[in-house]
Amino acid sequence: MFFRSTLALLLFFSGCAAYQMGNQTLFSSDVRTVGVSIVGNETWRRKYGERLTETLIREIENRTPYKVVPESRGDTVLKIDIISENKHVTFENDWADPRELALGMVVRAQWVDRRTQELRQSQDINLENMALDISVTTPLIAEAGQSNATSSQILMEKLARHIVGMMEVAW
Secondary structure, three states: HHHHHHHHHHHHHHHHOOOOOOOOOOOOOOEEEEEEEEOOOOOOOOOOHHHHHHHHHHHHHHHHHOOOEEEHHHOOEHHHEEEEEEEEEEEEEEOOOOOEEEEEEEEEEEEEEEOOOOOOOOOOOOOOOEEEEEEEEEEEOHHOOOOOOHHHHHHHHHHHHHHHHHHHHOO
């Protein structure tokens, strides 16, 4: 009886020995630092690159165990370019006044390992040209108090969450 209960306790605690909690299990343990370059901006809107860079750095620092450092010192480098930005009407009233618009943005993201020069990617992302184009949209409803500035900030937060989500290792 004693032997069986001791064996059961031993098996119970040995099964939990490798279990980890927190965001450390979602991200690769061989990467400690990420160099984030200023986001390139190919659109006519000013300051979009800087705003997305700030939002992305905040998201990396909050969600991952990685430390953001200057690009020259990082284990990996995250390079992002804003390719396009668009706005179109999704709903108008009887007099053809726009009541709801959709603001969209397309970015190209690369995450390169500086030590091996390999592109780091999630299991389910197919990157044939070594970069991933990401497209995100968000509604802009002026009557609800939204403006182009508030909608673009929501858009950048969605983009940052998506890009940091790509940094997670496959299960």
